[in-house]
Amino acid sequence: MARSEPIHILYVEDDPGLARLVQKKLQRAGYVVDIASDGEQGVAKFEADSYDLMFVDQNLPVYDGLEVIRILGSKGILPPTIMITGTGDEKVAVEAMKLGAGDYIVKDVGAGYLELLPSAIEKMLRQHRVIEEKQQAEKALRKSEEGFRKLFEQSNDAIFIHQTGRIIDVNQRACEMLGYSKEQFLTMDIADLYPQEGFTESSKKIKTSQGLNSIESILFETLFKKADGTVVAVEISSGIIDFEKKIIQGIARDITERKRTEAELQKAKEEAETANRAKTEFLASMSHEIRTPMNAIIGMADLLMETQLTPEQQQYVQVFQSAGENLLTIINDIIDISKVEAGHVQLETIDFDLTDIIEKICDVMAVRAHEKGLELVYSAMPDVPTDLLGDPTRLRQILVNLIGNSIKFTEKGQVFIQVESHGTKNGNIELLFSITDTGIGIAPEQIDTIFDAFTQADSSVTRKYGGTGLGLAISKQLVELMGGHMMVESKPGQGSTFSFTAPFAIQTEPKGYIEKIALDMKGVKVLVVDDNETNRMILRNTLSKLGAIITESDSGEHGLAEFKRAMETADPYQLALIDHRMPGMDGFELAKHIKETMGNIKNTAVMMLTSDNRSGDRVLCKEFDITFYLVKPVKKAELLVAIATIMGRKIEPVVGKIPEARSVDLTKIRSLNILLVEDSADNRLIIQAYFKRASDHIDIAENGAVAVEKFKAGKYDLVLMDVQMPIMDGYTATREIRKWEQEQGRKETPIIALTAHAMKEDVQKSLDAGCTDHLTKPIKRTTLMEAVQKYTGAKSNK
Ligand code: ADP
Numbered sequence: 001m002a003r004s005e006p007i008h009i010l011y012v013e014d015d016p017g018l019a020r021l022v023q024k025k026l027q028r029a030g031y032v033v034d035i036a037s038d039g040e041q042g043v044a045k046f047e048a049d050s051y052d053l054m055f056v057d058q059n060l061p062v063y064d065g066l067e068v069i070r071i072l073g074s075k076g077i078l079p080p081t082i083m084i085t086g087t088g089d090e091k092v093a094v095e096a097m098k099l100g101a102g103d104y105i106v107k108d109v110g111a112g113y114l115e116l117l118p119s120a121i122e123k124m125l126r127q128h129r130v131i132e133e134k135q136q137a138e139k140a141l142r143k144s145e146e147g148f149r150k151l152f153e154q155s156n157d158a159i160f161i162h163q164t165g166r167i168i169d170v171n172q173r174a175c176e177m178l179g180y181s182k183e184q185f186l187t188m189d190i191a192d193l194y195p196q197e198g199f200t201e202s203s204k205k206i207k208t209s210q211g212l213n214s215i216e217s218i219l220f221e222t223l224f225k226k227a228d229g230t231v232v233a234v235e236i237s238s239g240i241i242d243f244e245k246k247i248i249q250g251i252a253r254d255i256t257e258r259k260r261t262e263a264e265l266q267k268a269k270e271e272a273e274t275a276n277r278a279k280t281e282f283l284a285s286m287s288h289e290i291r292t293p294m295n296a297i298i299g300m301a302d303l304l305m306e307t308q309l310t311p312e313q314q315q316y317v318q319v320f321q322s323a324g325e326n327l328l329t330i331i332n333d334i335i336d337i338s339k340v341e342a343g344h345v346q347l348e349t350i351d352f353d354l355t356d357i358i359e360k361i362c363d364v365m366a367v368r369a370h371e372k373g374l375e376l377v378y379s380a381m382p383d384v385p386t387d388l389l390g391d392p393t394r395l396r397q398i399l400v401n402l403i404g405n406s407i408k409f410t411e412k413g414q415v416f417i418q419v420e421s422h423g424t425k426n427g428n429i430e431l432l433f434s435i436t437d438t439g440i441g442i443a444p445e446q447i448d449t450i451f452d453a454f455t456q457a458d459s460s461v462t463r464k465y466g467g468t469g470l471g472l473a474i475s476k477q478l479v480e481l482m483g484g485h486m487m488v489e490s491k492p493g494q495g496s497t498f499s500f501t502a503p504f505a506i507q508t509e510p511k512g513y514i515e516k517i518a519l520d521m522k523g524v525k526v527l528v529v530d531d532n533e534t535n536r537m538i539l540r541n542t543l544s545k546l547g548a549i550i551t552e553s554d555s556g557e558h559g560l561a562e563f564k565r566a567m568e569t570a571d572p573y574q575l576a577l578i579d580h581r582m583p584g585m586d587g588f589e590l591a592k593h594i595k596e597t598m599g600n601i602k603n604t605a606v607m608m609l610t611s612d613n614r615s616g617d618r619v620l621c622k623e624f625d626i627t628f629y630l631v632k633p634v635k636k637a638e639l640l641v642a643i644a645t646i647m648g649r650k651i652e653p654v655v656g657k658i659p660e661a662r663s664v665d666l667t668k669i670r671s672l673n674i675l676l677v678e679d680s681a682d683n684r685l686i687i688q689a690y691f692k693r694a695s696d697h698i699d700i701a702e703n704g705a706v707a708v709e710k711f712k713a714g715k716y717d718l719v720l721m722d723v724q725m726p727i728m729d730g731y732t733a734t735r736e737i738r739k740w741e742q743e744q745g746r747k748e749t750p751i752i753a754l755t756a757h758a759m760k761e762d763v764q765k766s767l768d769a770g771c772t773d774h775l776t777k778p779i780k781r782t783t784l785m786e787a788v789q790k791y792t793g794a795k796s797n798k
Helices: 016-028 039-048 065-075 090-099 113-154 172-178 201-207 256-305 311-341 354-371 392-408 459-465 471-482 512-517 533-544 556-568 587-598 615-623 636-646 681-690 704-713 730-744 760-769 781-796
Strands: 008-012 032-036 053-057 081-085 103-106 158-163 166-170 217-225 231-242 247-254 350-353 375-380 387-390 414-425 428-437 486-491 495-506 525-529 549-553 575-579 605-610 626-631 673-677 697-701 718-722 751-755 773-776
Touching: 008 016, 008 039, 016 032, 016 113, 032 039, 039 065, 053 065, 053 113, 065 081, 065 090, 081 090, 081 113, 090 103, 103 113, 113 172, 158 172, 172 217, 172 247, 231 256, 256 311, 256 681, 256 781, 311 471, 350 354, 350 392, 354 375, 354 392, 354 414, 392 414, 392 428, 392 471, 392 495, 471 486, 471 495, 525 533, 525 556, 533 549, 533 636, 549 556, 556 575, 556 587, 575 587, 587 605, 605 636, 615 626, 626 636, 673 681, 673 704, 681 697, 681 781, 697 704, 704 718, 704 730, 718 730, 718 781, 730 751, 730 760, 751 760, 751 781, 760 773, 773 781
Parallel strands: 008 032, 008 053, 053 081, 081 103, 375 414, 525 549, 525 575, 575 605, 605 626, 673 697, 673 718, 718 751, 751 773
Antiparallel strands: 158 166, 158 247, 217 231, 231 247, 350 387, 387 495, 414 428, 428 495, 486 495
């Protein structure tokens, strides 16, 4: 290390000649050298000045060399010192080293003593520097250790250091947290801190280093036992300090506060859930409360309608009926929205036929549309698959709602329903449904809120059209539950388009219509002529599933060539499906050529598929022997019915029909012994009236307990069981009856539960209790009679 300042040396020597000689020599080597001629002077020099190095002769006046070293040493100001001794005086040298001298030189001028001095100085200074550095490092280490100790002591977390399980150090916080003194800790094992219930797998691991490897550290929550016997919740982070010696450090944080917050949050969550449940239960029971009197109203209105009424009275009763139906819709909406909001709606995933669903909805909705003079148009793009997997009930609910709104809010024009394929999403097909109307539209400032529950665009509009403002909220939530989203575009005065996307899986083994229609085309040779690849694909898929053998041609020219070839090889086509609009030779031209080719042997049925319904086409069809023509997009069912008809088999179309009003032949029901269990006198009256024309005998029980007694005493063909009753409810009564029947070895009597609960779970509840079936109030006469027939008819047929 280069020093900027010269090195100061004190040379204590009583021989002035030698002293000067040495001084000169060392000065020449760059040192600054002072001389002291005796021991006392030497000590005094140190009091006035400081030196980097001292040479001291042993034999000096006043104090000898050893004395000088001793004095300076005792004052703590001894510099790096080299003792100069006479020949053979090693004892003195050893003594000097003991007192703190760093080295010694034997004063033997003849042996080149002077020459040795510079290297002795260098060696001495080097040595000194090493010592000094070491001291400094030790000092720094001490300082850092103090720092760590401070950290250790002042940490807000309790720190434990343990070796093979035995506690060897703890900080102040550990003492405060657990109430032991440090001395007590040092007699304990870390395991002593764990109460039985807090001794987890993790805490076992850190008891010793076994199980922890040298780099692993673990974090876990546990309990610590305090000196007073209570426990404290802690989070421990533990790691190895010395793997060999099995020294482990554990830092314990008091998490009492955190645990309390967590518990409070959990409690709040539970409370919220309870409140939510209470809300749902409230809605369910409210709907029950409303349904019960509704039962009386609707039932009585139905009965009244069957009596002799003046036209005016009939009108009044109709108002009754429709008001009742409206009220029921509202109740159902309320139950629906509360179920959706409470997360109680679970979607089904079942096979369904999209075309079937939409066509049926259109059939029903068309009645309402036509009443208002509106056109209801449905179109599905050809690439929309129809054999889907999903929840048809919910899809129907959404569509009915949107189409219903469009009809409701449109005075003239049309409601147009369209389904398009919107790409694929996670292996499912995404469909885009849109319902466009030419109605009153929605003002831009209202468009954002119409999807909120109980919100309507305009209260004056509502007064005119009625409604609860729940339909769109339910629909939107259902769409989102399905994984799609709902959109609306509207121009006031011009109309609105409500659209939504929804993903569906495609059935792997579609059943669809084809099975329902049961058309067998096994081995039937069909020629499909269409320039549109997608159309050909649809026809191919549909018909080949039924066993038909399909040949495709993409133009009139190719189609004709193929047709001729088949005729010539005496293997003609039984059916030709021809597209009207094709470039080059169009459908009618092709049909004309076919007619000519066939001549008199008319063994091929020709069917034309057109996109427009021009009246002239009909005439052309007749002229070219075209037995059937269909307007695209062709409904699958229509196509199959047409083919069946052409091929000489008449089959009934199963789609596109409004379900017939159900009627029941009352004469078929034999005289029955019925036990009616019902606490409400109104409802008893209605049910009794329903049976008025049949020769049945009805016994009444006002509650479950009476019912069980009567059941045991009498002999009944059927029990109609209300569910909510005082004293004993219907579920309990049913269970008791079933138990008794079993004990008696009797066959189960049909028990039909009559409840005001419309929820799915309630149906299950009745069935679980042992009921044979479940009817929801208000109960219509036909529904009840159907059920009665179903469960007693079997007996009477015997
Ligand atoms: P509501 O039972 O009142 O019809 P909805 O939630 O179905 O409840 O609709 C909310 C409101 O949105 C309606 O009251 C109406 O103002 C507006 N709306 C819905 N559909 C249409 C539509 N096709 N044309 C115009 N306004 C509509």
